[in-house]
Amino acid sequence: MEIVSYPDIHSPEEAYQYLTDLKKILQYLKVSDCNMEEGSLRCDANISLTPREGEMGVKTELKNMNSFKDLKDALISEVKRQAYLLDKGERVVQETRLWDIKKKKTISMRSKEEAHDYRYFPEPDLLPLKLKKKWIEKIKRGIPELPSHRFERFVEEYKLPPYDAEVLTNSGCLADYFEECVKLFPHPKLVSNWVMGELLRLVKREGKSLDEVKITPAGLAEILSEVEKGTLSGSLAKESIEQMFKTGKGIKQIIEEKGLRQISNEESLREMAEEIIKENPKAVKDFQKGKKEALGYLIGQLMKKTKGKANPKLANKIIREKI
Secondary structure (H helix, E strand, O other), rough: OOOOOOOOOHHHHHHHHHHHHHHHHHHHHHOOOOOOOOOOOOOEEEEEOOOOOOOOOEEEEEEEEOOHHHHHHHHHHHHHHHHHHHOOOOOOEEEEEEOOOOOEEEEEEEEEHHHHHOOOOOOOOOOOOOOOHHHHHHHHOOOOOHHHHHHHHHHHHHHHHHHHHHHHHHHHHHHHHHHHHHHHHOOOOHHHEEEHHHHHHHHHHOOHHHHHHOOOOHHHHHHHHOOOOOOOOOOHHHHHHHHHHHHOOHHHHHHHHHHHOOOOOOOHHHHHHHHHHHHHHHHHHHHOOOHHHHHHHHHHHHHHHHOOOOOOHHHHHHHHHHH
């Protein structure tokens, strides 16, 4: 499929945004995976400088771009080159140019001085195609929710910050994952934080696609439910996600096998807190003198002693009471 846009893009940045949005739409509609490295998507660009009033300027064509960033850089370079020629009173030659990544400039590939060099003639093997309006409307009605609409809905329905909504709707797969998780754990912002944070961190680290990971939306929802119930602390939840990502095991099995259950027994935490206070008299005195960071140190020592399993809120409360 070839898409030809109207000549109404007015800057390299606008061209970059147009291509980014177009790619997102094609992926949402499952038209293509749009992998430029594998040749699933290509882009050529025609560019000309035009006076504020008057006819369109002479265009050059940029071909064989490897990325949208390269295309934007090539367009920026070409704007400078053409402006330099026109400012000197010289003319821009109609030609095809390539982007030299190392030299950061466009170079001539071949000249196309005459319009007939572009081979403008009908393809005899392709018959004219006329589409009925009813058919077009039917197709429109069957189109799934597009990225821009989903972005707006995420902001309005889930009350997400625009940044979160932009990241989550960047791919249909990620947006679907988020919504499936929210159905099971109805705290959108919290789900957004964990999806954008820990989940995407692991996906990026392992170089996998989201549909390859072993953490299902239901699995992540279970982990967050355990945090809400107090079974897991934030740090233990992160460790649980690591384990689930590696093994695909359920959270309850991971908690039992790895001994990740959070310690919320007040009596046992008080005993350990007393030991910490005895072992760190200087930190206690520093806190009593008004050094608030000393409290954080003591709580950190208690968390270290419990291998991160102490309930943080309870640990904070007990240490404060003891000193």
